[in-house]
Amino acid sequence: MFYSGASVFVFLIFVGCIHLSMCDYDCLCYYNTEKPVFSKADVNIAPIGYMYEFDCKAMIAELKDGGWATVAFEHQVFLTRY
Numbered sequence: 001m002f003y004s005g006a007s008v009f010v011f012l013i014f015v016g017c018i019h020l021s022m023c024d025y026d027c028l029c030y031y032n033t034e035k036p037v038f039s040k041a042d043v044n045i046a047p048i049g050y051m052y053e054f055d056c057k058a059m060i061a062e063l064k065d066g067g068w069a070t071v072a073f074e075h076q077v078f079l080t081r082y
Contacts, residue, residue: 026059027056027057028051028071029056029057030051030056031053033053034051034052036049037079038079038080039078039079049073049074049078057073058071060072068080068081068082
């Protein structure tokens with residue numbers, strides 16, 4: 001069966017869009033004023049930054065002890081309480 005170049009191109013774009021729409025990841029969202037982000041799992045050190053109202057960050061992993069999660073923050077991996 002012969003397919004035109006345009007129909008193959010449209011099919012590939014369609015498949016590509018479906019594939020891209022299935023690339024979801026876990027995120028940690030914050031809806032209050034500000035949430036500190038730390039370089040290690042210790043609230044007694046100075047935070048390196050904050051998550052602000054309606055801010056969502058990619059969650060890398062949840063730590064089983066203490067309610068900490070690693071999040072992608074400014075192109076690095078840091079910790080925050082959840």
